Amino acid sequence: MDNLRLIPTDKIIERLRYENPWWQSRQLPEAYAVMEKRLYFDLFYPFVKDKKIKRAVVLMGPRRVGKTVMLFHAIGELIKEKINPQQLLFVGIDNPIYVHLSLEDILHLCKEALKLQDLKGCYVFFDEIQYLKDWERHLKVLVDSYPDTKFIVSGSAAAALKWHSTESGAGRFTDFMLPPLTFQEYIHLKKMDHLMYEDHIYYGEKQLPYCLSRDVKALNKEFLHYLNFGGYPEVVLSEKIQGDMGRYVKNDIVDKVLLRDLPSLYGIKDVQELNRFFTYIAYNTGNEFSYETMSKESGIQKDTLKKYLEYLEAAFLIKVLNRVDINAKRLKRVTSFKVYLTNPSLRTALFSPMGETDAEMGNMVETAVLSQWMHRDNLDLTYARWKEGRNEGEVDLVLVDDKKFKPQWGVEIKWSNRYFEKPQELKSLLRFCTENKFSSALTTSIDAQGYQNVGGIQLTFLPSSIYTYNIGVITLKMKNV
Template sequence: MNNSFLIPSEKIIERLRYENPWWVSRQIPVSYSSLSKRLYFDMFYPYVKENHIRRAVVLMGPRRVGKTVMIFHAINELLEEEVNPQKIFFIGIDNPIYVHLGLEDIMMLCKEALKLDHFKDCYVFFDEIQYLKDWERHLKVLVDSYPDTKFVASGSAAAALKWHSTESGAGRFTDFMLPPLTFQEYIHLKKLDHLIYNGSIEYGNQAISYCLTHDIRALNTEFLHYLNFGGYPEVVFSEKIQSDVGRYINCDIVDKVLLRDLPSLYGIKDVQELNRFFTYLAYNSGNEFSYETMSRESGILKETLKRYLEYLEAAFLIKVLNKVDVNAKRLKRITSFKVYLTNPSLRTALFSPIAETDNEMGNMVETAILSQWMHREKLDLTYARWRDGRNEGEVDLVLVDEKNFKPIWGVEIKWSNRYFDKPTELKSLFQFCKANNIQKALVTSLDQSGVKEVDSIKFTFIPAAVYAYNIGDITLKMGNEV
């Protein structure tokens, strides 16, 4: 290696001191301490503190959802618990100054900067770790070599992170998924918790605890705003960004993933084709696709399409939902599937904000509700679609029990009160429940709540905004069980 390209150690140490001001001040920068914590913080922080199991935490998620902020909030919590500030290290791997260094090399420079004798009971945070080639091998070695030190890594190029952490870090890494802002978090961050109260709903023959609202009109107004602008913490609080959300999301999120992260990680050559394909998917979020139709409409070969879908899903830009039939049986050959944006406000950024009465509203409500489930990746969510003679049936969301391959529940997502007034029109949902011996199902509405019974099957109606809020709330209450 040409030594003229190497940066002197003193300069790197200067950078480390700049990145770790608490070594001297015992405080994180006010630009982070002034920001509200995400509700997911309380689920994440125990992983940081866990020291009985020798594992690194890999914090994954899309760009701009608050991973770096969450790391600084974790550092702040450690400082408040009186952990020695000179045993807490933060390193932003995306800084080119570290380009020729391994993780252990950087740790040794931290040790030199602080004149430490050894590493013991330390906390080391590596931000944007995917910028280091073979990061998972480096991190695994550190976990094995420094058993008394806790390592936390974060990254946005989730395609590489997810694959490498499962393939190479078996038994050494714990993945933690940070999704886009949930609707519950959005309400909390905007200090609108007064709109919600703890109540109960009738579901089948039992009453279950549920968060309800005093003012569904106000909640729906916020839900619409969430659909358009709510997935990113910065956008929620900045009217300036909202006025040009397309520029913010395109430049800072879509372009960096599509034009930089994925091509560099996977050697994608035609980035413009990938960009066009993603735009096509975003416009049609919530629709059913087939490889044949996609290939015909986009002009892209089927094998290339499959690769693009795999990349975009791994990068947390889209979620692919596979299909089951009326009996919740998986189809042996995948010919069609649904594709959803992981964040409905991505569509606003690419096109324009949607209004409550727009035709796309139904698909966007579906997209928003599906995005609330992102942290619970292990759930086997599908949708059901089948043909019965000349008629087609569909149920929007189905959870299948992986052990006995039977459906646990089905949900029909509507942005309308029509089916509350005419529940007998829910023919597909009724047929699905009968075929699987299910006595109850949930249907979302615009603003109506209640239970309607059709031939011994009870349909519980809940406003879509209330249902979206509760998915986030239940996920957090489940905590580390998720």
């Protein structure tokens, strides 16, 4: 404890009391108590409560998606469940006041602040754990040394967290991934659930439970707002931040993640080049790339590009989608691929908000759809592209069964009603269905909804906003199971 001399112990204890107002007030601060919980909270909280398994819970995710708020909501629930508020300890590791302390030192100070004999039955929350060097080693020791204490930590230098918690936390940590806000959660946070009702759609012969909208025009207005601002909970709820989205995201996401957190972990030397590269990708979200064209357009060596892509994907900023052919066979050499932002509103932040008739809308809607699917674990999502004679074909989203290597479905994502009127123009999708003996497929639109039959293939048309909403709904249901 020698290095404590830098800052007097009583100052640190004062800070701990300030961070844990419920020790005195016995309740969660009003600011957090009134905030709407994310729908993911109900999935997360059982891990916090579970004391049978001696594991720390590691809450991971990109910056600004609401991890700290989720920790406070967990504390609020525990207080409601009559856990003694003085057994709930919260520490924001990003505060420089703790910089020379180990987690063990901090725990001793908490005990001192509360005059506790031991930490039996306590819940300890460490926020922004990635600020502590070798955090996973420290945490593993605590899990072993304090078997009757529950540890919950959060962190956002995602690449490092994921990598470290799997490497060294085997058997000691449970990972929980909190993604950017889904469109379903966005509607829930804005208290617009009345726009939706439960019904069903037909997909070929199958009748599927599905949420539809009472007012697609109103839903589309929210959808456009979601594309521009919707990935971050606090942006959704604050018009002030929406007015200065660029600065908010630049300070918090771009500067911290691209320029600070991650380069140091991945040994990336040229931080400005990485930043330029990310901006180039954000502008072209949803486009197909090859290493050749990428290298030519960005002026960056191929090997460096590969490293940047891997790094941005590990940081939850992008998702790379690989290409398959018409039969969903993988190509021997990965020559081309698509890159999507994991959060459509990142693009707005770097450039400017879009209107619904802008040329980029198609790619942004695709980005939104893909960003909902990413919340599903272990899905082999791809896109199909092939050449037949002089003709090229492409299907936007194809799910491949990773055991049989056969496609399970194909979806065409459009921001247009034209194909509802002229379904025979969906040549690639129809060709894909014929080749793979599919009798049905799904296509999105602006607001056209219904069914069309072309040569024995039934096409289900749904507004993109409704489709995006439902991916979120179905994902949460699956995770709850």
